Amino acid sequence: MTVRVGVIGGGQLARMMIAPAVELGIDLRVLAEDEGMSAQLAATAVGDYRDLETVRAFARDVDVITFDHEHVPQDVLRALVGDGVQVHPGPDALQFAQDKLVMRRRLAELGIPQPEWGAVRDADELQAFIDDHGGGAVVKTPRGGYDGKGVRVVRAGTDAADWFSDLADGEALLAEELVSFTRELAQQVARRPGGEVVAYPVVETVQRDGVCAEVIAPAPGASIRLAEVAEGIGRAIAEGIGVTGMLAVELFETDDERILVNELAMRPHNSGHWSQDGAVTGQFEQHLRAVADLPLGRTEPRSPWTVMVNILGGPAEGALEDRFAGAMAEHPEAKIHTYGKAPRPGRKVGHVNVTGDDLDDAVYTARAAAARFL
Amino acid sequence: MTVRVGVIGGGQLARMMIAPAVELGIDLRVLAEDEGMSAQLAATAVGDYRDLETVRAFARDVDVITFDHEHVPQDVLRALVGDGVQVHPGPDALQFAQDKLVMRRRLAELGIPQPEWGAVRDADELQAFIDDHGGGAVVKTPRGGYDGKGVRVVRAGTDAADWFSDLADGEALLAEELVSFTRELAQQVARRPGGEVVAYPVVETVQRDGVCAEVIAPAPGASIRLAEVAEGIGRAIAEGIGVTGMLAVELFETDDERILVNELAMRPHNSGHWSQDGAVTGQFEQHLRAVADLPLGRTEPRSPWTVMVNILGGPAEGALEDRFAGAMAEHPEAKIHTYGKAPRPGRKVGHVNVTGDDLDDAVYTARAAAARFL
Numbered sequence: 001m002t003v004r005v006g007v008i009g010g011g012q013l014a015r016m017m018i019a020p021a022v023e024l025g026i027d028l029r030v031l032a033e034d035e036g037m038s039a040q041l042a043a044t045a046v047g048d049y050r051d052l053e054t055v056r057a058f059a060r061d062v063d064v065i066t067f068d069h070e071h072v073p074q075d076v077l078r079a080l081v082g083d084g085v086q087v088h089p090g091p092d093a094l095q096f097a098q099d100k101l102v103m104r105r106r107l108a109e110l111g112i113p114q115p116e117w118g119a120v121r122d123a124d125e126l127q128a129f130i131d132d133h134g135g136g137a138v139v140k141t142p143r144g145g146y147d148g149k150g151v152r153v154v155r156a157g158t159d160a161a162d163w164f165s166d167l168a169d170g171e172a173l174l175a176e177e178l179v180s181f182t183r184e185l186a187q188q189v190a191r192r193p194g195g196e197v198v199a200y201p202v203v204e205t206v207q208r209d210g211v212c213a214e215v216i217a218p219a220p221g222a223s224i225r226l227a228e229v230a231e232g233i234g235r236a237i238a239e240g241i242g243v244t245g246m247l248a249v250e251l252f253e254t255d256d257e258r259i260l261v262n263e264l265a266m267r268p269h270n271s272g273h274w275s276q277d278g279a280v281t282g283q284f285e286q287h288l289r290a291v292a293d294l295p296l297g298r299t300e301p302r303s304p305w306t307v308m309v310n311i312l313g314g315p316a317e318g319a320l321e322d323r324f325a326g327a328m329a330e331h332p333e334a335k336i337h338t339y340g341k342a343p344r345p346g347r348k349v350g351h352v353n354v355t356g357d358d359l360d361d362a363v364y365t366a367r368a369a370a371a372r373f374l
Numbered sequence: 375m376t377v378r379v380g381v382i383g384g385g386q387l388a389r390m391m392i393a394p395a396v397e398l399g400i401d402l403r404v405l406a407e408d409e410g411m412s413a414q415l416a417a418t419a420v421g422d423y424r425d426l427e428t429v430r431a432f433a434r435d436v437d438v439i440t441f442d443h444e445h446v447p448q449d450v451l452r453a454l455v456g457d458g459v460q461v462h463p464g465p466d467a468l469q470f471a472q473d474k475l476v477m478r479r480r481l482a483e484l485g486i487p488q489p490e491w492g493a494v495r496d497a498d499e500l501q502a503f504i505d506d507h508g509g510g511a512v513v514k515t516p517r518g519g520y521d522g523k524g525v526r527v528v529r530a531g532t533d534a535a536d537w538f539s540d541l542a543d544g545e546a547l548l549a550e551e552l553v554s555f556t557r558e559l560a561q562q563v564a565r566r567p568g569g570e571v572v573a574y575p576v577v578e579t580v581q582r583d584g585v586c587a588e589v590i591a592p593a594p595g596a597s598i599r600l601a602e603v604a605e606g607i608g609r610a611i612a613e614g615i616g617v618t619g620m621l622a623v624e625l626f627e628t629d630d631e632r633i634l635v636n637e638l639a640m641r642p643h644n645s646g647h648w649s650q651d652g653a654v655t656g657q658f659e660q661h662l663r664a665v666a667d668l669p670l671g672r673t674e675p676r677s678p679w680t681v682m683v684n685i686l687g688g689p690a691e692g693a694l695e696d697r698f699a700g701a702m703a704e705h706p707e708a709k710i711h712t713y714g715k716a717p718r719p720g721r722k723v724g725h726v727n728v729t730g731d732d733l734d735d736a737v738y739t740a741r742a743a744a745a746r747f748l
Contacts, residue, residue, distance in 0.1 A: 019393030025712035328669035338399035
């Protein structure tokens with residue numbers, strides 16, 4: 001019978017599941033936060049994902065629950081599981097994407113390479129961490145951060161005083177060493193409930209102001225060893241914490257040739273948007289296959305290079321759609337993906353994928369096409 | 375602003391416009407014949423496309439009207455145009471896809487190569503045509519035929535007696551010579567209202583029982599000359615009759631190396647489904663671009679070969695979706711497209727696209743994957 005996949009959250013990630021769901025005949029249903037969200041077309045309910053009864057009512061009419069984001073509270077998730085609902089990824093896995101301290105502890109147990117880190121409860125502990133790590137650190141709020149929010153580079157224990165004063169009893173911030181990295185990479189894998197795992201080629205990601213700006217797939221100059229190490233890390237995490245669906249592992253490549261895990265996301269992720277047009281199976285289709293417990297699709301690139309450039313902010317005046325004619329006329333090879341969101345400075349409102357045999361050409365075209373929307 | 379494209383007809387062609395519409399931020403609205411049609415997700419109205427007031431009400435809330443099929447009556451189309459509605463393709467073009475006699479006359483005026491043909495009003499005229507053309511003919515009802523319906527091979531003037539008796543005064547059947555062809559081809563082009571035309575590579579189509587079964591893109595062994603002739607025919611027809619949107623030209627390749635036009639379709643067409651996964655711009659995206667008067671996308675193949683195999687009929691028991699796990703497990707490279715239709719003998723319920731460097735491999739895989747759904 002038709003599989004009904006319920007997505008909690010109506011953002012662009014839910015939106016981009018619509019296309020593969022239509023083609024695969026999956027009945028996609030979205031619990032949106034509001035009317036008029038990106039995934040409006042598939043929205044069958046509007047409500048607060050933190051409210052158990054709202055989520056429970058939504059879950060009643062679907063075969064599996066998955067997510068547009070990682071913010072559904074653990075008690076809601078666990079109540080669903082208690083009701084017998086299929087939840088992918090499940091709460092046991094999702095906790096590691098919800099709390100960066102819990103994630104760091106688990107990765108340490110799994111022996112996954114990561115920056116040196118510590119839980120710091122006050123300015124003194126942070127200062128001690130800084131003193132032990134070359135005079136600086138990255139401090140992160142364990143929960144709720146995204147796109148650079150909740151992340152701060154500090155040089156003194158007092159630089160995070162505001163965050164410490166917001167901590168409840170027993171809570172801590174995450175302190176990490178300032179990694180000297182040459183570039184950032186991302187490794188996508190998908191895992192089915194039964195254990196089947198497939199890995200995408202490791203990609204290079206370029207961040208600006210803490211936000212993903214560009215992705216190049218596969219990562220230029222990646223040696224076979226690097227690709228194997230990255231894939232091994234992705235597989236080890238997916239299996240070690242029992243992820244179901246897509247897992248994105250953000251990585252640092254250091255100047256002493258180590259690969260360290262930066263962050264995890266358990267859903268389709270910006271670093272995997274290239275796969276929509278650049279891989280045999282795009283990450284949104286793959287996520288649907290995985291959470292619906294269907295066999296996974298092939299992950300090879302369809303072109304030597306795929307470049308993804310985010311449209312950040314959109315036009316200062318008018319709608320994104322007003323720029324279509326210009327972008328399409330200049331760049332007929334660009335694949336445009338829009339999120340149905342109003343332009344706002346820094347906001348992710350769409351992206352462009354360009355595939356090709358020549359990396360420089362693809363980068364140039366993708367940047368130029370995306371710039372037509374600004 | 376967001377372009378609102380209204381599609382009349384809720385079949386699989388409208389359904390397959392949903393994915394590119396979502397990605398391009400086009401507001402797709404469908405006037406479906408019934409509840410539960412293939413394009414249900416985008417259906418904003420249900421009603422009879424032959425009823426002017428129904429169509430008029432639907433057209434009021436969209437920027438452009440296009441079609442899932444060619445059956446909307448001319449008087450309805452012309453009334454919309456009279457109301458100032460953008461209709462693509464317009465009635466002047468669409469008449470040539472609605473009436474095969476009108477099409478033959480126009481192609482003759484344009485000097486397009488086609489089988490010898492005649493309008494026959496009774497058995498005597500048909501017999502005369504047969505006598506002049508080697509003792510046989512293909513007889514077609516000028517209107518309403520599709521997928522082999524309304525087409526009959528005859529050897530005597532009396533073989534179409536039933537169709538003649540159904541003719542109204544002044545009406546005729548279309549008689550065509552029995553073309554000795556080595557294979558069938560199809561040429562897709564897209565044309566914008568302003569005149570921009572792009573052409574896809576010519577493809578080979580394989581029909582079974584009058585229904586498209588397989589498509590190979592590009593047509594194997596096609597010489598540069600053949601490809602140019604086919605593209606030239608496609609462009610000449612699109613321009614000669616002012617098509618807007620996708621145009622599919624079904625062609626015969628004869629054993630004396632001529633290319634003759636068999637049929638026309640002015641919409642995305644089964645012979646172009648390969649382009650969803652095999653071309654830079656799929657025909658459904660291209661159709662939306664063209665009818666919304668947006669610059670057209672690149673049409674090159676993304677792989678040396680793409681093979682499309684229709685899923686005809688579907689499983690004898692159960693739903694198409696029950697076969698997903700088997701098909702996906704055996705053929706992780708196959709791109710599956712389902713139409714949300716109940717299985718029924720001979721019915722088109724989906725198709726599979728496979729791309730690759732080796733034609734034999736792609737044909738084998740596409741057939742094997744499609745067969746998993748039977």
